[in-house]
Amino acid sequence: MSDSTANILKGRLWVNYGPNVPFGLGPRITVAEYTSYRLLAGIAVWITVWSAGYRPLFVWLLSRVIEHCIVPIIAYFQAGGSGRGVYYVADTEHLLGQIRDNEIYQDISHLASDSHTAEDCTLRVLCGICSSVTRPERRCLSIWHILAMIVSFGIFIALAIGATKSADLALDSSVVSTSQKCGIWAPDPTHMDTVDPADTPMGGIIGETVPIYDSCYGAQQGCPYFTESELYDKVTVNALCPFTNNSMCLQGASSALEFDTGFIDGSKYGINVEPGRAPWVRLRTACAPVVVEGYYTSETDTTTNYTIIKFHYGPRSNDPTTFKQTRSLHFEDTFSPTGYELKAVSERLRQFLPIAGLNSTNPLSHTILAFLTIFNIEYPYPITDPIFSALTNCTSDLNKQCFKNKILHASVLGCTESALLCPPSSRDPKSEECLDVFSYTNITDLLTAIKTWGTGKAARADLGASALLAQGLFYSDLANTLATRHGFLLNATGLITGSRTSQPLSTNPPQWQLEVKRLFEIGILRAKMEMLAVVRGKRGGLAGICRCVDAARGWGWSGDGGV
Incomplete structure (x- = not known):
């Protein structure tokens, strides 16, 4: 998933999430937990290696090590080093005879079957061997301990590498994905006619995004989930009316609410990328x-x-109607539940072609x-409020106030929105290298357009980071948020x-402005959630989802099955 695969914990694409991400986002290990895990795992491996269950194997290996390694070393020192090599063979044979015929070798067999651990067996045997030699030779005991620790540490490292390759590790606040299904996945157009949008992963992810938004940004205490x-x-x-005909804005030419992130470094979205290689992002709504009147x-139907x-703001395919409603106040007052219905049509999704006055x-x-x-809310x-209007008195009780919306047609909120993705070399919206997402x-x-950034002035762009942001x-x-x-x-609705x-x-501010702010920010948060779903491999293998980018061919990315 990155330009460098030298270290599985470096150069990966990740999304910046804090220590309190809910369980639904996947397993997490913080720095403190990971350090403790390594310490405890090392101890556990040591205990496992030297436990009674492995005693026969290690005692057998121990006897061979003693016979073929340690005994010759001791014999060498007893012979006085290189100056007495003539006695080496004889001394070695003498010690081997002691081990085979006397109590040391018998102790090994005895210790292999009693209640002592293999480590106890090792220490006792080594102490017996070294008891008759001079002080320098006692270093063999320390040498054996060091060798045993090296063996245990090696086993632990092997286990740790295996675990790292198959798990998602969150070191402090940086989620690192090593999922083999990491990649760019999207709904398969050939299946979309038969799939309810709510049942797709792209629809379901809103169910994860909204609770996080409410707890992060709907409360005064702030958001603990994202660094x-x-x-x-x-x-x-x-702000000025965003449409070419400003008379389309109900409250006048200067009645709009505008949100603009400005050009921000893509790393602010949590992309792990080298400085200077992150793309620029700008969202405007x-x-x-x-x-509504006249449109x-x-x-x-009297029966x-x-x-x-029928609303007429521009045709939909072969239908001149932009949006259609069927209403009956009598039926709704009797049977319909309380609530709000919010439906959207989007120029960007080719759902309608706006009339000239509604062009941005x-x-x-895009419009x-x-x-x-509004259904039956008192x-x-x-x-x-021009969108949430309720002016009809709905009670004859002089001691109670009750107001409802009795207007049949829906109120209409019009928006224009854009998302620019530019390479590190340019923040000019008019630049040919900037992409209108x-x-x-x-x-x-x-993604094909992003791939062209691999040459020219845009060559400094990290293609993996750019593709993830684009996703x-x-x-x-x-439109996708409301789908x-x-x-x-x-x-x-929560009220x-x-x-x-x-x-x-x-x-103050009007309710419609609160809702626009909420929807715009949910869209930004959803972008982060989409990126997290990609790097975690949560898209791969799901019904109705196809792979958009094959395994790193020509992109400089690593990972099986995607980006």
């Missing part, structure tokens, strides 16, 4: 309530009392429309307290 928790989203209130038609509402003023941005419908105060309809084409950003747009959980993503009642919505 780089900053999302770098700079907000501009009362601008949203505003959109004019919808409705027809009511069924159902009303069909930024040529690199998305989100349609919000509020304690009237709400004048949201302009690509499939991940394979995007995360590719699914971070609003599965819809209204359940809204902060307002529903009863079967049909809700806590008051925010008025």
